[in-house]
Amino acid sequence: MTTEKHRPRRALSANAVGIALVAPLALFLLxxxxxxxxxxxxxxxxxxxxxxxxxxxxAALADWDGAGLPGPAAFEAAGRDLVEARKAKIxxxxxxxxxxxxxxxxxxxxxxxxxxxxxIAAVTDWKSTLIAADDAWGKPDIWQALARARGPLTDVYLSxxxxxxxxxxxxxxxxxxxxxxxxxxxxxxxxxxxxxxAAYLLASVGPITANLLMMAxxxxxxxxVLVRSTSWLVILQKNGIFNQxxxxxxIIDTPLELVYNRIGVxxxxxxxxxxxxxxxxxxxxKALPRSQMQAARxxxxxxxxxxxxxxxxxxxxxxxxxGLLVFILALGYYITPLLLGGQGDxxxxxxxxxxxxxxxxxxxxxxxxxxxxxxxxxLYALYVRLVGVQRVGV
Amino acid sequence: xxxxxxxxxxxxxxxxxxxxxxxxLHSALLASVLALPGVAVARDLTVVSxxxxxxxxxxxxxxxxxxxxxGIPLAEDSWDGGIGVLRTKVGAxxxxxxxxxxxxxxxxxxxxxxxxxxxxDPPTVGGxxxxxxxxxTECGVPANIFSIVLAYDGAVFxxxxxxxxxxxxxxxxxxxxxxxxxxxxxxxxxxxxxxxxAADVYKTLGTPEGVDRAFKKLDELKSDxxxxxxxxxPMQLLGSGEVAMTTSYNGRIRGANAExxxxxxxxxxxxxxxxxxxVILKGSPNKDNAVKLLEYxxxxxxxxxxxxxxxYGVGSVAAQAALPADxxxxxxxSPEHIAAGITVDADFWVQNIxxxxxxxxxxxxx
Numbered sequence: 001m002t003t004e005k006h007r008p009r010r011a012l013s014a015n016a017v018g019i020a021l022v023a024p025l026a027l028f029l030l031x032x033x034x035x036x037x038x039x040x041x042x043x044x045x046x047x048x049x050x051x052x053x054x055x056x057x058x059a060a061l062a063d064w065d066g067a068g069l070p071g072p073a074a075f076e077a078a079g080r081d082l083v084e085a086r087k088a089k090i091x092x093x094x095x096x097x098x099x100x101x102x103x104x105x106x107x108x109x110x111x112x113x114x115x116x117x118x119x120i121a122a123v124t125d126w127k128s129t130l131i132a133a134d135d136a137w138g139k140p141d142i143w144q145a146l147a148r149a150r151g152p153l154t155d156v157y158l159s160x161x162x163x164x165x166x167x168x169x170x171x172x173x174x175x176x177x178x179x180x181x182x183x184x185x186x187x188x189x190x191x192x193x194x195x196x197x198a199a200y201l202l203a204s205v206g207p208i209t210a211n212l213l214m215m216a217x218x219x220x221x222x223x224x225v226l227v228r229s230t231s232w233l234v235i236l237q238k239n240g241i242f243n244q245x246x247x248x249x250x251i252i253d254t255p256l257e258l259v260y261n262r263i264g265v266x267x268x269x270x271x272x273x274x275x276x277x278x279x280x281x282x283x284x285x286k287a288l289p290r291s292q293m294q295a296a297r298x299x300x301x302x303x304x305x306x307x308x309x310x311x312x313x314x315x316x317x318x319x320x321x322x323g324l325l326v327f328i329l330a331l332g333y334y335i336t337p338l339l340l341g342g343q344g345d346x347x348x349x350x351x352x353x354x355x356x357x358x359x360x361x362x363x364x365x366x367x368x369x370x371x372x373x374x375x376x377x378x379l380y381a382l383y384v385r386l387v388g389v390q391r392v393g394v
Numbered sequence: 395x396x397x398x399x400x401x402x403x404x405x406x407x408x409x410x411x412x413x414x415x416x417x418x419l420h421s422a423l424l425a426s427v428l429a430l431p432g433v434a435v436a437r438d439l440t441v442v443s444x445x446x447x448x449x450x451x452x453x454x455x456x457x458x459x460x461x462x463x464x465g466i467p468l469a470e471d472s473w474d475g476g477i478g479v480l481r482t483k484v485g486a487x488x489x490x491x492x493x494x495x496x497x498x499x500x501x502x503x504x505x506x507x508x509x510x511x512x513x514x515d516p517p518t519v520g521g522x523x524x525x526x527x528x529x530x531t532e533c534g535v536p537a538n539i540f541s542i543v544l545a546y547d548g549a550v551f552x553x554x555x556x557x558x559x560x561x562x563x564x565x566x567x568x569x570x571x572x573x574x575x576x577x578x579x580x581x582x583x584x585x586x587x588x589x590x591x592a593a594d595v596y597k598t599l600g601t602p603e604g605v606d607r608a609f610k611k612l613d614e615l616k617s618d619x620x621x622x623x624x625x626x627x628p629m630q631l632l633g634s635g636e637v638a639m640t641t642s643y644n645g646r647i648r649g650a651n652a653e654x655x656x657x658x659x660x661x662x663x664x665x666x667x668x669x670x671x672x673v674i675l676k677g678s679p680n681k682d683n684a685v686k687l688l689e690y691x692x693x694x695x696x697x698x699x700x701x702x703x704x705x706y707g708v709g710s711v712a713a714q715a716a717l718p719a720d721x722x723x724x725x726x727x728s729p730e731h732i733a734a735g736i737t738v739d740a741d742f743w744v745q746n747i748x749x750x751x752x753x754x755x756x757x758x759x760x
Contacts, residue, residue: 088509089507089508089509090508090509091507091508092504092507092508096748099748099749103748103749103752103753104749106748106749107745107746107749110507110745111745114507168756169752169753169756169757172755172756172759172760175759175760176759237634237636238634238635238636239634239635239636240634259636260620260636342620342621343621343758343759344758344759344760346759351755351759354755356482357476357478357479357482358476358478358479358751359478359748359751359752359755360477360478360481360482
């Protein structure tokens with residue numbers, strides 16, 4: 001019944017089915033991942049807030065050369081915009097945006113909006129009215145800041161995230177980024193060191209024992225991160241189980257400080273992420289025939305020699321896959337440092353959350369998230385280049 | 395050939411089996427289910443307070459009787475404060491799931507100014523004269539009167555700290571201290587520890603030098619400070635022995651003593667008095683019921699029960715007058731306690747909370 005003529009059509013419809021099957025997933029990813037991600041990246045350079053609150057001022061400053069004070073039209077536009085903004089209760093948005101240029105101007109905008117007369121018709125000289133409300137209006141700086149903030153795009157968020165803005169606290173986020181990488185790298189190193197013997201044990205015992213050990217390894221994965229972090233708090237705190245045991249065994253006299261510092265963060269992070277290091281290592285060790293080591297030994301290589309020249313090179317894919325997985329997961333940890341760390345141990349996600357929820361500086365939050373994303377991608381690319389993508393094993 | 399078989403054959407010819415058809419149907423179904431959360435559903439009136447034993451007490455005194463008497467379903471949530479959270483919630487539009495929120499003084503003022511709250515018509519909530527003069531504002535009615543105080547364990551320090559300067563003295567009183575995460579209440583305490591008179595605290599904080607002075611004083615203690623954010627934490631930190639002393643909302647201390655048979659003591663000297671308000675978030679779909687709730691919360695028979703629960707004060711004038719003396723003297727509003735401390739300057743924090751939050755975050759991260 002089937003003829004040659006039918007074949008292309010069948011292949012085509014099979015393709016269509018394939019596409020139809022993948023489409024829901026693709027749409028889902030597009031809607032829940034790529035579009036929000038793009039939106040987030042855009043938010044870090046988006047600068048249309050001020051234009052919405054003070055449209056007249058933005059228009060009046062469009063052709064201003066930035067030297068000295070702008071003309072009376074700009075003063076009038078700013079005054080009218082602020083009166084309107086106060087009525088619509090949106091002056092806070094403009095105040096916040098200008099506060100990113102210099103924090104004192106946040107107050108300038110708010111107090112000017114409050115101080116201006118509600119009856120616009122009564123004002124004849126806007127320049128002196130504004131300067132009377134706050135003398136910052138008499139200096140060029142604030143006008144230059146308004147001109148800079150008129151949008152539609154800005155680099156203010158990215159440059160303050162990278163510490164290029166100047167000022168006493170400007171390097172905050174660069175330090176936090178460095179700290180984030182140091183903590184993630186330390187957790188990765190500890191995880192790999194602990195995972196090596198654990199995976200080796202799993203790969204060398206009989207199937208029943210291996211199943212039991214695997215259960216023990218995976219069980220914590222099914223417990224919420226919040227619960228595991230809090231449990232570590234209970235164990236490690238000053239009068240916690242760990243310190244009490246050490247004291248009752250007379251090993252120490254005064255309790256060790258193990259929480260609200262780096263130690264607590266690393267202990268919990270390592271515990272939470274360890275399974276992700278063990279599993280890839282286990283897979284690569286399991287795939288390695290035991291006879292290879294025996295052959296190496298029988299051909300005269302010592303235990304160390306055969307480990308480093310035969311065994312280790314062949315489990316590198318497992319080490320790199322596990323290491324990469326742990327490292328990337330560790331970069332995004334929020335709740336564990338929050339519960340177990342001090343203020344000096346908070347990682348970048350903490351400041352992203354702070355800027356999103358508390359400071360409501362979404363531009364800066366987006367810039368920080370973008371930087372974290374880009375830095376991770378760069379490190380990944382570098383890593384693939386050094387180790388080779390086929391050896392990453394993921 | 396039966397019709398079914400015929401159908402099967404045709405489909406096979408097209409390269410589609412029943413199985414794949416079902417699979418396509420399932421994925422379409424899955425996609426529509428995933429899209430569902432976007433659909434807005436009418437939700438119950440939601441009241442948001444500080445959680446823990448505080449909200450448990452509010453439930454007993456206010457929320458449960460309200461549910462019983464009015465039959466209006468009332469959902470609860472809790473939060474740790476911060477004007478940014480409210481800005482986000484209101485900015486979320488229909489996705490906002492909060493209606494009535496207990497806020498601190500500067501959050502009330504800032505939020506009202508920024509249009510985050512519905513304005514309140516006093517007669518609809520029982521009239522402004524129900525409350526202490528001036529405490530009903532454009533957007534809020536008084537919810538709770540509390541003091542930020544220092545608490546320590548009487549079993550650890552027989553002779554506890556008497557002033558904020560003592561709190562800074564880690565030789566005389568060894569151990570860590572817990573403070574509320576953020577500049578508010580922390581900078582005030584630092585200045586009082588540095589010898590600024592209670593009456594001059596906000597005058598000093600109002601100058602750049604005063605702020606520098608407060609942060610410099612905090613530097614001295616920084617390595618011994620654990621920061622708390624939710625109202626439950628101070629008593630946990632103190633109870634587990636993690637810290638030797640902590641700032642706390644005054645009522646939590648009494649609650650912890652009663653619940654866990656502890657001997658936590660309060661240092662009233664330099665306490666910081668606050669009035670929290672109830673506000674209704676802008677655009678609440680449950681505004682009518684929210685107003686009903688506010689009116690109910692201010693009733694004298696409810697308010698009079700509140701101080702005895704945890705030791706917090708009330709905004710209702712009639713309830714205050716009806717309090718037995720042995721309760722009234724333990725409250726933050728007793729003349730003795732007011733004289734020993736300061737009252738939070740909401741105007742100062744309205745002007746400065748954003749800038750000082752920023753500075754505090756940078757300082758703490760170092």
